[in-house]
Amino acid sequence: MFNEILHTIPQVLIDGLTLGAVYAVIAIGYTMVYGILELINFAHGEIFMSGAFIGTAILIVLTGIGWVSSIPAIVMLIAVLLFTAILTGFLGMGIERVAYRPLRNAPRLIPLITAIGISFLLQDIVRFIAELKKGNYIVTGPSLFTDQLSIKASSLSSIFNDATIKTSFVIVLVTAVIMMIGLDLFVNRTKWGMALRAVAQDRETASLMTINVNKVISMTFFIGSALGGATGVLFAVQYGTIDPYIGFILGLKAFTAAVLGGIGNIRGAMFGGLLLGLLEMFASANLTLLSHGVFGAEYKDVFAFIILILVLLFKPEGLFGKPVTEKV
Structure with missing residues (x-):
């Protein structure tokens, strides 16, 4: 069994x-907004999801006109x-201005319910437009x-099988890493990041x-939404x-990644996302x-949420989070 698991490691x-x-x-x-407003x-x-549809629609139009x-x-x-x-960044700013800012001093449950309502509203709007x-x-x-x-992993060791990747894998990974490094530098090296x-x-x-x-809060929503849309x-x-x-499901898993890394900790969210992706693919290949x-x-999703439950039970502050002490 162990050898069969090792065969799948490169892929x-x-x-x-x-x-x-x-x-x-x-x-x-998730973690940027929670870090400032303590709002999920x-x-x-x-x-x-809206970013995926906007980008796909633009690509379809450009393909249709031969660009x-x-x-x-x-x-x-x-x-x-x-x-x-840019579009999704302004969408996030608009949601914060219309739906969250008037409720900033309300009990925490109210903006949480509002967020769920906005979620369903965006789903139905995009579905209506797509079907239309x-x-x-x-x-x-x-x-x-x-x-x-093709990656010849077998040339390194006979234990591993060869792996295949699409060129889009390189694009996705490099772009995501650039966005994460850029955000980290922005937060830790600029005046706006200090604010x-x-x-x-x-x-x-x-x-x-x-x-x-x-x-600053509007900027936070713009940056987080822009990264999400891209x-x-x-x-x-x-x-x-x-x-x-x-x-819906990707958002819940990303929230799981944020909790795993330490909600409110940007570097923790990055690490938690990468770790969750690796664990989920390992479960998909070997469960x-x-x-x-x-x-x-198909039970890989269950595997992801089991991780969330275990983290909340044994280390609720996450891998990189710090325990918060209540002042009495």
Whole structure:
């Protein structure tokens, strides 16, 4: 059994890093908002989904007018990523201004219910538009970066099987890593990042130090939503088919990744996303073998949420979070 598991490791690493990078960037959006407002923005998964649809729609239009053949695919993808990120960033800002800001001093349960309501609203709006335009809410984007590359892992050791990757894997992974590093540098090396950290630490004191708290919170929603929307485009490019409900399960898993790394900790969210992606792909590849056929690969989602339960039971502050002591 152990040897059979080792055979799958190269492919598990490739697929797990791709999925984990998606989880990590979405988890950043959850953890940024929670770090400042202590709000779980459950609509964030639907912002990711909206980005996937916006990016796919743009790519379909560009393909239809023949721009794919005249413009390098990577240049077109970068342009679509930037445009989608800006649109979803403003969408996140709008949601914060209309739905969350009036409830900022309300009991925590009220904005949480509002976030769930916004989530369902975005799902139905996107489904309505997709069915109106395509007659079906399941959309398949144009095929980009589909060339297959082979990794000869067997040449390193006979224990490993060879693995295959699409060129889109490299695009997704590199872009996600650039976004995560860029955000980390922004938060830790710029004045706006310092203001963000100050508001997260103590909102009232930050306002006394001439920091515009409302502007910082709006910026936080813009950045988190922009990253989520751009990641939606990467997801559509990698996996091809999208629907209005992909944000629900992916959003919950990204939230699991944020909790795993330490909710409110940006680097923890990055690590938690990558770790969850690797664990989920490992379960998908080997769960049938480990359970002697009792559980199949479809139970990988259960595996992810078991991790969430265990973290909440034994280390609720997460791997990189710090225990909070109540002052009496």
